[in-house]
Amino acid sequence: MLTRRQLLQRGAIGGAGxxxxxxxxxxxxxxxxxxTPRLRKWVEPLPVPPVLDGRGGGxxxxxxxxxxxxxxxxxxxxxxxxxxxxxxxxxAGLPYLGPTILATRRPNDxxxxxxxxxxxxxxxxxFLPNDPTLMGAVMPGEPAPIVTHLHGGENHPQFDGTPLQWxxxxxxxxxxxxxNRFTYYNEQRASMVWYHDHALGNTRxxxxxxxxxxxxxxxxxxxxxxxxxLGLPAGPYEIPLVLQDKTFNADGSMFYPTQGxxxxxxxxxxxxxxxxxxxxxxxxxxxxxxxxxxxxxxVNGSQSRFYNLQFVHEHSRRAxxxxxxxxxxxxxxxxxxMTALLIAPGERADVIVDFDGHRHASFIVTNxxxxxxxxxxxxxxxxxxxxRVNRPLKGVDRTTPPARLSLPALAALPAPSVTRVQHLSETxxxxxxxxxxxxVEDAPYLNKHTHLPEVTTKPRSGATEDWxxxxxxADTHPMHLHLVTFEVIxxxxxxxxxxxxxxxxxxxxxxxxxxxxxxxGRKDTVQAHPGQVTxxxxxxxxxxxxxxQLPPNVGVTNPQxxxxxxxxxxxxxxxxxxxxxxx
Numbered sequence: 051m052l053t054r055r056q057l058l059q060r061g062a063i064g065g066a067g068x069x070x071x072x073x074x075x076x077x078x079x080x081x082x083x084x085x086t087p088r089l090r091k092w093v094e095p096l097p098v099p100p101v102l103d104g105r106g107g108g109x110x111x112x113x114x115x116x117x118x119x120x121x122x123x124x125x126x127x128x129x130x131x132x133x134x135x136x137x138x139x140x141x142a143g144l145p146y147l148g149p150t151i152l153a154t155r156r157p158n159d160x161x162x163x164x165x166x167x168x169x170x171x172x173x174x175x176x177f178l179p180n181d182p183t184l185m186g187a188v189m190p191g192e193p194a195p196i197v198t199h200l201h202g203g204e205n206h207p208q209f210d211g212t213p214l215q216w217x218x219x220x221x222x223x224x225x226x227x228x229x230n231r232f233t234y235y236n237e238q239r240a241s242m243v244w245y246h247d248h249a250l251g252n253t254r255x256x257x258x259x260x261x262x263x264x265x266x267x268x269x270x271x272x273x274x275x276x277x278x279x280l281g282l283p284a285g286p287y288e289i290p291l292v293l294q295d296k297t298f299n300a301d302g303s304m305f306y307p308t309q310g311x312x313x314x315x316x317x318x319x320x321x322x323x324x325x326x327x328x329x330x331x332x333x334x335x336x337x338x339x340x341x342x343x344x345x346x347x348x349v350n351g352s353q354s355r356f357y358n359l360q361f362v363h364e365h366s367r368r369a370x371x372x373x374x375x376x377x378x379x380x381x382x383x384x385x386x387x388m389t390a391l392l393i394a395p396g397e398r399a400d401v402i403v404d405f406d407g408h409r410h411a412s413f414i415v416t417n418x419x420x421x422x423x424x425x426x427x428x429x430x431x432x433x434x435x436x437x438r439v440n441r442p443l444k445g446v447d448r449t450t451p452p453a454r455l456s457l458p459a460l461a462a463l464p465a466p467s468v469t470r471v472q473h474l475s476e477t478x479x480x481x482x483x484x485x486x487x488x489x490v491e492d493a494p495y496l497n498k499h500t501h502l503p504e505v506t507t508k509p510r511s512g513a514t515e516d517w518x519x520x521x522x523x524a525d526t527h528p529m530h531l532h533l534v535t536f537e538v539i540x541x542x543x544x545x546x547x548x549x550x551x552x553x554x555x556x557x558x559x560x561x562x563x564x565x566x567x568x569x570x571g572r573k574d575t576v577q578a579h580p581g582q583v584t585x586x587x588x589x590x591x592x593x594x595x596x597x598x599q600l601p602p603n604v605g606v607t608n609p610q611x612x613x614x615x616x617x618x619x620x621x622x623x624x625x626x627x628x629x630x631x632x633x
Contacts, residue, residue: 084297084305086326089124091334092436098289099330100142104165105154105268113137114170115196115247115261117177118145124333128302133177133259135198135245146331148245148263150290153236155269156595164595168231169198171219176252177259179308181317184622185496186213186251193218195249196256197227200234200265201396201530202243202378202574204591207609208599209233210532213250213495213626214502224250225502226601226610235595238535239380239460239572240269242290242347242398254322254353254618258306260331262351264290271458272381280457281450282375283345283402289337290347293393295324295355295431296333312484320485321354321619323421327434336436341409342447348391348399354617356423356526359391361403361437364412373452376400379535379572381457386568392419394528396575396616399568402452405439413437423526424579460571463537463587466516470507471554474521474529474578474615474625488523488625490613492551495626502604503612503628509590510632519576519584520556522546527578527620532611533631535572536588538565544583556583575616590631598633608632 102111114136121132121144135148142149156163173194180187188195195218199211208215214226243265247256268274276284297305307319326333350357361370369389376382378398385402393399405411415435420426476488487494497504509515516539519529540562548557562585569576578584592598592609600606607630614626 084299086298087127087300089126089326089333091433092336093125094332094335096335096337096435097144097330097332099144099147099263100149102137102140102142102149102151105152107154107161107163107165110166110168111137111151112139112168112170113148114172116172117174121145121331122302123298123328123331127298130302130304133173133256133261135261135263144331146260147292148261150264150266151245152274153234153265153267155240155267156235156237157270163236164233165236166231166233169196170230171196171217173219176255178255178306179317180252180255181310181315183315184251184318185501186249188252193220193222194256195222195224195252196247196261197224197249198232198245199248200232200243200245202241202535203234203265204238204533204593205234206593206596206598207611210611211248212532212610212612213248213253216249225604226606228599228601233596235593236267237593237595238267240267240272241376241378241380242266242349242400243378244349244351244398246351251622254622255306257351257618258304258353262292264292264347264349266347280455281448283343283449287342288345288347290330290349291435292330292349292351293357293434294328294351296326296328297324298326312479312482312486314486315623318623319619321422321617323355323431325431327431329435334433334435336438338438338441339405340441340443341405341407341439342443343402343404343406343449343452346401346403348393348401350393350395350397352395354395354619355421355431356392356394356419357417357434358419359393360389360416361413362416364414370403370413372401372403374399374401374568375452375455375457377568377571378574382568382571383460384457384570385452385455386570387453388568392577394423394526394575394577394616395618396528396530404452405437406447408439411439425524463589464514466514466587468509468513469516469518471518471520471556473551473554474519474523474527475551476523487623488615488620490615490625491627493627494624495612495628503610505610505628505630507627507629508608508632509629511590511592514587514589516585516587518556519578519586520544520549521578521580521582521584522549524580525617526580527625528575528616529578529613530575530616531588531613534588534590535574536576536586538569538573538576539585539587540564541579541582541584543581546581558583592631592633
């Protein structure tokens with residue numbers, strides 16, 4: 051049997067025709083796999099989360115993480131226990147996930163656009179069993195910690211929701227906790243960011259329980275109104291889609307593995323893949339649309355699963371062409387026509403799909419991405435959502451055809467003053483080849499003695515840096531940086547076997563490949579493929595509104611953020627590091 055490293059050394063990773071799966075790797079013991087009872091597809095309509103409208107600035111909301119026991123993911127499953135984000139005034143929320151928060155971009159220093167959220171923890175004990183070998187993990191019977199991270203937000207450090215800012219209902223607090231009232235100044239470009247739990251050692255279980263939601267920032271171009279200057283679909287023709295995968299027990303409860311694959315971690319698994327698709331909190335829903343253009347705001351909210359999405363005609367099996375107009379950091383420089391979209395955990399995509407001329411047709415949103423990506427088994431979760439073009443057209447579709455869209459200009463970031471080599475690595479069991487833990491910067495997030503971060507990456511405020519993400523593992527890692535959006539510059543193959551993390555010398559084996567057309571904008575999460583060096587460029591600007599606060603008495607002297615893999619099982623063991631922006 052080939053080990054993960056042997057596959058890399060033989061050049062089997064990073065190219066076309068990749069077929070080796072994790073079945074090729076011996077495991078210390080097999081993972082425990084659940085199975086959802088057989089369910090019919092397309093029996094319930096797609097829910098659209100309620101909205102909290104914070105546009106115009108000066109708005110304040112109280113949002114509580116709360117447990118419910120009445121949500122049904124499918125009509126043929128019993129109601130079950132879930133977690134979700136709730137606002138009581140105004141009332142908005144779901145038993146699972148949270149409301150979509152709308153905000154307005156701050157165009158200058160004289161316009162007030164802030165949204166304040168008091169995040170409350172009204173949860174009892176931990177939702178799912180956890181692994182005691184993971185730092186910060188709480189066990190059943192212990193109070194559940196939470197801290198909400200606005201993923202993609204250019205946040206003050208005290209409002210960022212980093213893993214050590216957690217707090218419980220009973221008053222326990224993490225060492226970096228300052229406040230649970232977060233102010234978002236919305237100084238960045240119009241975009242779809244999202245919020246989710248980020249508590250140390252509990253992120254993967256808390257998000258799986260339901261703690262996630264969308265947050266959309268508008269500006270003078272992308273107003274969200276029908277008369278917006280760009281001519282984008284708006285109102286009911288703009289639909290958020292939160293993509294997840296889950297496994298359910300016969301009693302309707304959510305299954306998550308409680309047995310690990312190595313002796314080092316009795317319950318942690320390297321990845322989790324469910325056997326049913328959950329979109330906006332429903333299993334395999336359908337949505338009815340008119341024969342016109344729709345704007346879909348897609349977020350991959352899964353634990354580990356990549357999706358390679360297509361809109362496939364139910365009968366002809368032909369893939370409908372669509373247009374991507376935006377990514378995590380807002381609108382692209384130009385629209386990109388495509389027939390398939392690869393989206394990793396944590397990434398977002400802003401796409402326009404035109405159903406004109408398809409009256410009475412149905413399309414299936416399909417997926418064929420391997421699990422784990424890119425060298426795992428062939429996709430078994432191949433269908434997500436059914437789109438039925440069966441509503442009559444109301445009026446005339448006056449939106450701009452995607453090919454004729456003129457998107458706002460976006461200046462390129464300046465040349466970097468610093469280039470950093472950042473190694474993405476994993477430690478394997480020497481006998482079985484199973485993962486023991488993963489790292490960035492060849493080090494864990496926390497010092498095992500102090501339980502606090504040791505920071506070695508310290509960009510200066512306002513500086514532009516290139517980061518070379520050197521991936522010597524067998525997986526594509528969706529790497530997310532807090533605070534900043536960045537540009538993807540290029541990717542380049544290198545000799546994995548020759549890479550020495552002590553010298554950081556890279557031996558390239560081919561020319562650089564420019565970023566894909568649908569990466570031609572700003573991003574906050576990037577796919578770093580195995581056997582490649584992915585180069586990203588970021589300017590480390592700190593927020594210039596309000597006051598920056600640092601946690602007292604823990605040795606933090608500069609605003610501190612984190613960067614990590616957004617495969618949640620990787621992030622928690624231990625593919626995350628802190629960085630500080632030097633003022």
